[in-house]
Amino acid sequence: MNAHRSFFITGFPGFIASRLVQKLAGQGGEFHLLVEPRFAANAQAIARKLSSHYPDAKFSVVTGDITKPGLAIETKSADKIRAEVRTVYHLAAIYDLDVKREPAMLVNVTGTKNVNDFVATLENPERYNYISTCYVAGLRRGRILESELEHNAGFRNFYEESKYLAELSVEQLKPDLPITIFRPSVVVGDSVSGETAKYDGIYYLIRYLARSPQFLRLVNVGNNRVRLNLVPVDFVVDSMTALDGDSSVTSKTLALADPNPLTTAELFDVIAENLSGKRALLMPPPSLVKFALSLPLSPMITGLPHSGVPYFFIEQEYDTSIANALLSKYGIKCPPFNSYAGAIIDFVRRNPKL
Numbered sequence: 001m002n003a004h005r006s007f008f009i010t011g012f013p014g015f016i017a018s019r020l021v022q023k024l025a026g027q028g029g030e031f032h033l034l035v036e037p038r039f040a041a042n043a044q045a046i047a048r049k050l051s052s053h054y055p056d057a058k059f060s061v062v063t064g065d066i067t068k069p070g071l072a073i074e075t076k077s078a079d080k081i082r083a084e085v086r087t088v089y090h091l092a093a094i095y096d097l098d099v100k101r102e103p104a105m106l107v108n109v110t111g112t113k114n115v116n117d118f119v120a121t122l123e124n125p126e127r128y129n130y131i132s133t134c135y136v137a138g139l140r141r142g143r144i145l146e147s148e149l150e151h152n153a154g155f156r157n158f159y160e161e162s163k164y165l166a167e168l169s170v171e172q173l174k175p176d177l178p179i180t181i182f183r184p185s186v187v188v189g190d191s192v193s194g195e196t197a198k199y200d201g202i203y204y205l206i207r208y209l210a211r212s213p214q215f216l217r218l219v220n221v222g223n224n225r226v227r228l229n230l231v232p233v234d235f236v237v238d239s240m241t242a243l244d245g246d247s248s249v250t251s252k253t254l255a256l257a258d259p260n261p262l263t264t265a266e267l268f269d270v271i272a273e274n275l276s277g278k279r280a281l282l283m284p285p286p287s288l289v290k291f292a293l294s295l296p297l298s299p300m301i302t303g304l305p306h307s308g309v310p311y312f313f314i315e316q317e318y319d320t321s322i323a324n325a326l327l328s329k330y331g332i333k334c335p336p337f338n339s340y341a342g343a344i345i346d347f348v349r350r351n352p353k354l
Contacts, residue, residue: 005029006084010066010115011091013043015197016131016187016233020089021050021059023241028056032081034071034092037063066092066111071118086126087244090115093131093163097200097307101158108162113169119177127178127250128170129240134185134229134257134318136164141315146183146255146322156310171253178250180243184236185229185257185318186311191340192234194347198354201311202230204304205268206348209275217272220280221289222264226313229261232344235334239323242330254323258334264312270338274345286313 005028011017012033021031035043040063047059062081065072073081092115094107112130119128137144138155149171155161173179188203189196199207209216236256243249262270269279292298293309320334327333 005086006032007087007089008032008034008081008085009089009091010034011089011093011131012061013039013046014091016236017089017091018046019233019237020091020240022054023237024244025050025054025057025059028054030058030060030084032060032062032077032085034062034064034066034073036065066114067106069114069117071114082121083123085122086124087129088115088119088122088125088127089129089131089240090119091131093166094159097157097159097311098305099157099159099162104158104162105165108159109165109169112166116169116173120173125177127180127244128173130167130170130179130181131240132167132170132181132183132253133160133163134183134255135160136167136183137316137318138164143317143319144255145319146253149253157307174251180249180251181253182236182240183253183255183257183318185231185255185261187233187236188230189232189344189347190234191232191335192343194340194343194345196233196344196347196354199348201308202228202267202271203344203348204302204308206271206275206345208303209268209271210345210348213272213276214278217268217276217278218281220265220268220272220283221293222266222268222312223283223286223289224263224265225286226264226315227261227317228264228267228312228314229257229318230267230337231256231258231334232340235332238332239327242332243326246326249326252322252326254326255318255320256323256334257318257320258337259320259324260336261317262337267337270341271345274342 009017012035043061047061051059062073062077094104138160139153140151186201239256272279290313299305
């Protein structure tokens with residue numbers, strides 16, 4: 001085991017955090033995994049499994065709570081983490097478009113500030129990686145640069161607002177700590193296996209079309225004005241692990257997004273073709289589609305909750321210039337959706353319920 005590789009990771013055993021730990025463990029090191037008490041047993045089981053596959057890695061499940069000062073970590077464990085940890089990945093958050101204001105602010109904002117305070121007590125911090133989201137852009141329109149954050153355009157929900165405020169609190173620490181901020185766009189399943197942990201976002205459209213592919217594919221409910229930015233989870237994890245230890249990313253914010261995302265109309269046709277072998281024949285005006293999806297009974301018919309409707313009508317794009325330049329050194333780039341659509345659709349077919 002490389003004694004100099006010591007990590008503190010929040011959000012375990014979440015989908016992205018678990019894959020991140022597995023990827024990093026291939027190079028050895030010690031992993032302090034912050035886990036809520038209710039997930040401790042599951043986390044311990046996953047950690048034991050990882051230990052059997054990665055003998056050069058050591059895993060320590062640490063129970064705690066990011067909403068509490070000091071993260072509610074027992075004193076002995078906290079002291080050990082402060083003395084040994086060099087790299088932090090903060091992924092713990094509520095990822096829910098329907099989240100109410102109080103829990104969003106408590107977990108995403110107060111929780112991140114508590115992690116910030118804890119990181120500031122590390123004896124030898126080399127990198128604090130904060131996992132944000134492209135949707136800190138809120139209601140902004142047009143092209144969003146990685147170097148841009150502050151705005152007064154407003155937000156669609158408390159998830160966006162809380163992640164914005166959380167990122168702002170991390171951004172303000174860049175002069176004092178070695179920080180890298182990652183902003184994934186909409187994360188979907190693995191580009192090879194299709195594996196995912198839940199069905200939301202583009203999966204609403206996949207499951208809708210899968211009900212009756214030959215019939216429902218006739219009317220394309222997308223449009224040619226809006227691009228929905230999707231990234232497979234393996235691209236996100238590969239990007240973060242490739243840049244682990246690369247000092248050139250310190251103090252930078254990277255959009256882990258597709259530089260050439262498809263329009264929602266193109267996405268519809270890619271999914272329709274995978275399910276039925278044919279594309280749509282009709283495309284109603286976007287205003288009509290948005291109105292229909294906003295009707296009270298629409299979620300029961302389409303499976304798309306009202307909270308998800310705005311994300312199919314966002315006219316904004318995410319610049320990825322900084323991320324592209326840094327990742328190109330490692331041969332990493334986001335695969336186009338049509339190259340892995342079949343994999344994620346096949347996963348849904350094999351796993352109708354998660």
